[in-house]
Amino acid sequence: MNQKQLHNVPEGYFENLQTRLSAIPQQHSAVTPWVRMRPYLAMAAAFAAMVVGGTALLRSTARPASVLSDEALYSYAQLIPRTDPYMIYDENAQAEESYSEEDIINYLIETGVSLELLAYEADY
């Protein structure tokens, strides 16, 4: 026995070991790159299916904003966390109203703008 061989094994162990190891090819068919990649491809396909399915679901259930009635729009406005919900209405009102130059000048006078500046603005 080799002096550096410090262990022994059960009787007939290596013959038995070789028999067991030789059975591996029958138990485990050779793994091709395709087989090795299959779980990853399955995961990628599942993820892609979730994205496509989710997008389709959202598109089929979501309604475009233009469909909302004025009443529904005002209800939504109450839900929006803004400092002043009435700003929503003001924005709509602004779209309908237009101010004349006279209105602007009156406003400037009421707010205390000097006459020199008003004359200057009127010239231009």
Add this chain to the structure above:
Amino acid sequence: MTDQEIIALWEAGQQERAFNEIVRNYSERLYWHVRRFVCSHEDTDDLLQEIFIKIWAALPSFRGEAQLFTWLYRIATNETLNYLRKQKVRASLRFQSLDAEMERRIDEDPYFNGTEAQRLLTKAIARLPEKQRIVFSLRYYEEMKYEDIAAITGTSVGALKASYHIAYEKLKAEFQDLV
């Protein structure tokens, strides 16, 4: 059968025969290689089964750039190191040390048939850091060339020589303390 003949068998499409020749040529050598790290016959047996399954699975990707025997040893060494790392984690989860577990295994090993000095040497080798342990085991027990160990571990010959020297000095110091 030589390694070249085994590779030729594989390339000729006789995969199972080539694998069986690898088992015939290498199962015992790899058993002893793994056994020195794992310190248990039963665990070595389980691990060897896993190693040969890996070899069978990886054989289609063997391109012949490396020697067959260094390629086989590399798989066996990597699997063994992975096993030891898992054991280390398990031991730390139980607030134990792997070194203590290995010492217990060596003390209680029913298949150990060396002298008491050899038992102490086995324990001292088990305490060496991973790389030093690999190079010492392959060099001292298997009398492998540094070039082959370098191919197995992916380390330069110079670094391996340094690791072997450090391991040797550590073991010598341990034995001087004991005497």
